Amino acid sequence: MFRRVVRQSKFRHVFGQAVKNDQCYDDIRVSRVTWDSAFCAVNPKFVAIIVEASGGGAFLVLPLYKTGRIDKSYPTVCGHTGPVLDIDWCPHNDQVIASGSEDCTIMVWQIPENGLVTSMSEPVVVLEGHSKRVGIISWHPTARNVLLSAGCDNVVIIWNVGTGEAMITLEDMHPDVIYSACWNRNGSLICTAAKDKKIRVIDPRKEEIIAEKDKAHEGARPMRAIFLSDGNVFTTGFSRMSERQLALWNPQNMEEPISVHEMDTSNGVLLPFYDPDTNVVYLCGKGDSSIRYFEITDEAPFVHYLNTFTTKEPQRGMGYMPKRGLDVNKCEIARFYKLHERKCEPIIMTVPRKSDLFQDDLYPDTAGPDCALEAEEWFEGKNGEPILISLKHGYIPGKNRDLKVVKKNILDNKPKMSKNSENTNPAPKTATSAPSIKSEAKLEEVLKEIKSLRELVSSQEKRIAHLEEQLSKMDI
Secondary structure (H helix, E strand, O other): OOOOOOOOOOOOOEEEEOHHHHOOEEEOOOOOOOOOOOEEEEEEOEEEEEEEOOOOOEEEEEEEEOOOOOOOOOOEEEEEEOOEEEEEEOOOOOOOOEEEEEEOOOEEEOOOOOOOOEEEOOOOEEEEEEOOOOOEEEEEEOOOOEEEEEEOOOOOEEOOOOEEEEEEOOOOOOOOOEEEEEOOOOOOOOEEEEEOOEEEEEEEEOOOEEEOOOOOOOOOOOOOEEEEEOOEEEEEEEEOOEEEEEEEEEEEOOOOOOEEEOOOOOOEEEEEEEEEEOOOOEEEOOOOOOOEEEEEEOOOOOOEEEEEEOOOOOOOOOEEEOHHHOHHHHEEEEEEEEEEEEEEEEEEEEEEOOOOOOOOOOOEEEEOOOOOOOOOHHHHHOOOOEEOOOOOOOOOOOHHHHHHOOOOOOOOOOHHHHHHHHHOOHHHHHHHHHHHHHHHHHHHHHHHHHHHHHHHHHHHHHHHHHHHHHHHHHHH
16 A cells, blocks of 8 residues: 555665664563553663563663673662653753653652662652553653653643642543653644544643544554654554554644555554654554554655564564664664563664765754753743754764753752862863853853742742741631
């Protein structure tokens, strides 16, 4: 069905390749929880995998280079009292990860720079607000410290992680379990898919539904919905005959899909992974042994089948590397971390090119690690597009790591701050004056942040005093 038209596309010959055995992560007891999340999260420094844990929930965090057999005694992140259901790396700080669990909490963790040395059970912050298990978490793409969570209590909460507060609670929008929640490119809207077979596009700050579609997929199995960079919504689900489907929708007019395709009759939920730079969607079915990929364009049929990568082993979950973590010298356009029962296997998607030069048509500027907005600005109503970086000379995570981690980030502890100030003080002696100007600007930002927090604290104290006064009057 997908192979009718031969069209020009630089991604037509993309091929997948699993790495050699010695580059896999072996002897990992991947979680057996019956929940349809990816169970794996990756960034340019670490791979995190939800694992089996007795008496609670845990996940492994491994530096990317730590391949081979992973010792049973390797330290884990193990603060949850129930199984971990979802994990997500912060896009603006490669050492910060959030986890959602059956214990109804979200925990945010700061992983040491070189990975774990001992098991970590104390999170930086615990976010409590859900009354049932938390199965979905997703960081805001452009605002610092803004985190979305969705639970089996059918509630979506948007948190300011820096203050530990639930800022927005969307309570009455979903009458049934939420299967997926996704931000759009600049984080002004979210789209959700729920058990009531509805796709909803929501403006979270206005707390209103912008668009919705009933029976987007008529089958009873779980759906998934993601935003594309042009604002359209891509969904996966099941037909009434239990065939797996994918569809493309325009939120301006949800009456009919732009495009809908039937795929096969397998019963695994299709997890979509989207690359906004190339407009390629990768579909990984839970329990499948394949990754199908499609290019989305403006020409009919809009969703164009490219190819399928197949292996022998079924996948228990899948991690997807952000663009800045790829090897541009090898024309790598995607890298997956496929979870087997006992191991994690990287799979590399490559566009065959003969030239060794940087292929700028494959690598347009991509979202970098800097945030466009602070949490407070976003909650006040501002929007910011992703801050783009060039990958021409590769992405170097350690370039200005210290400054980046501390910059207005309440997730960092004070000792790190002082350590950082020690690092930045001698900079003018060894470098040109540019770094000192930079560090002065950063210092100003940190001081400004401290000032705004103090103002926030004092306003809250006044509010408490006012409420106490009211309370005392009631007693009389």
